[in-house]
Amino acid sequence: MTSLIDPSDTSTPSRGRTYRDHQRPLWQRVLLSRDVAVWAALVVVYLYASATVPFFDRPITITYLLLDVAPILLIALPMTLVIITGEIDLSVASTVALASVSFGVLYDKGTPVVLAAVAALLVGVVCGAFNGFLVTVVGLPSLAVTIGTLALYRGIAVGLLGTTAVTDFPEAWTDWARGRIGESDIPSIMIVFAVLAVLFIVLLHFTAFGRGIFAIGLNEGAARFSGIRVERTKLVLFMLTGVVSAMAGIYYTLRYGSARGDNANGMELQVIAAVLLGGVSIFGGRGALPGVIAGVLLIGAIGSALRLADQTADVINIVTGLLLVVSVVGSSVLGWIGSRRRRGAPEPNSTTPQADPDGPVSNREREDR
């Protein structure tokens, strides 16, 4: 990221709004964003599938869809923040399993269900803190650390329960996890998700802490010199990821009524795929939560539509994979084309730099696209 910053930026500090995302009028910023593109894709897929795939237009589709993607929706929130700092957490699904198993084992041993849930959340915090410790204090790359803890947490989870599964959770709890809000088609878990989504959106987009997250992702060194506590921020984010994963683990356990060591196997990749599809850059520094939420729903809706159209799981994987590749490659290729096009005719800008405050900034922007 460092190489992308145009040194001439410093010469035009006070012309208009140089903070790139705030240069254009509000309506343009809102309507022409990657987030809106993902939401538009979601709406198109939904309408198209409703028109062509039998049974897709029933309200029950939405219920099942939301129930299925709920754990991914939950984990995608903190994961977005982690990826924006330029880190990654591959251990989330294993944390889900470890929390699920801890919850199940404690409940099985006679612990009240609320205490078991709190303990499972603590397990999540510890898992996240351990990741965060290795990344920030020991200074290892998060990719390596969390590949390790992916195996470690999963191993502990399978080891704790062995060949058994804990079932028979209190019905009031499992009914809630599978239930809907009143008479509507929206699953109850969406209340939890909505609360968390609001909290995370505020945290990321409307607080100094959130701006620090973007700053770290764009340029960690610069962020550090501007007084952002990089290590602490990352540690907090890994812990948040841990605790939300544990929450997803408890939900998962209750929804399926079964605590097993192999719960949520492979979910980390679904979460990361959805986050990237939602417009978050894997290199950090870029992304927004509304797009991520749409990304999760988009992948879920495509899977649901293809299943109803009697397509096999392989087709669903191929389509989701292609979509991800197209969205990542597509935006880089178009960005590259854009930069070539502008590089071909830079004269007006360079001859009258003062007349166009957008010039240097747009140079930087096109590189990011």
Added chain:
Amino acid sequence: MTTQTTRRRGLARFVPAVAAVLGMSLVLAACGGSDDEGNGGGGGDDVSVTFLPKNLGNPYFETSSKGGKAAVEEFEGTFKEVGPSEATPDSQVSYINTLTQQGTGAIAISANDPEAIGDALQEARDAGTKVVTFDSDTKPEYRDLFVNQADAKGIASKQVELIAKAIGDQGKIAILSASANATNQNEWIKLMEEDLKANHPKIQLVETVYGDDDDQTSFDKTAALLQKHPDLKGIVSPTTVGIAAAARYLSDSQYKGKVQLTGLGTPDQMREYVKNGTVGSFALWNPEDLGYLTAFAAKALVDGDIKGEEGDTFEAGKLGEYTVGADGVVLLGDPLEFNKDNIDDFQF
């Protein structure tokens, strides 16, 4: 100038989105070819039976679905097979939900977890779909019938009998199982342990390892077993994936013929190893018959001929008449022993 750059930038920003949307609708258009409304369960005499195996791409379930398809064609119903790519309960739930929405007549499912898919199955039944489990059961309250390939005791004692015969009733053996949570395998292993203790005191079971029904994992676990226990006399693998991987390892190693292998396998996968002397004999029920019987059981339920209660009887085509036992279980029959004399009579 400013407006021009802005417009270009806006365009560049929007093009990927448009491209993504277009690409996606193309893909969907290609896939959504079948616009005809699915024929629901209530479609006259046409019985629709959907097979939902643990996962797709598993030769065992391909064979059982083949039998199911043959049966459905015989009674002129509608056959369909769907399933996840990985054998996990949560992915199976998505498929059950989908089938509930489509209103299929009956679901024939091999359960990845006895509890986790229960709620989804219950919803399907509330919507009028009949549920028959085969191969791997759920708790009895979640399904109408369970078609059992052979009772666990029969399977366990058959495998103990085969390994005892192969190693001369004494020495160290190990078990290479499927995943650590596999309902069937765990039950069989427990019964095998009891049988060994009671009737074969000179056979010592030293370890049970889990190959997760994955070819490479099972292969690696076999290698590890043989390194860890150099004096191992035999391996029992009560899973078709495991026994094939173990046979492949043994047949290329110094242990070929010295370490005996038996368990549950399919003739097609094991033919080579039976013929080259790696494996003396192994056992299995006929999965094709299992699928066939399951489809007929589903039809009998959909038609209302049986309710899944003990004592109900129904006709299953070429297999003859079957009676529903306690807990709504229909038993296919005893497992079959395959060896070099009869293996060429079977193609699955």
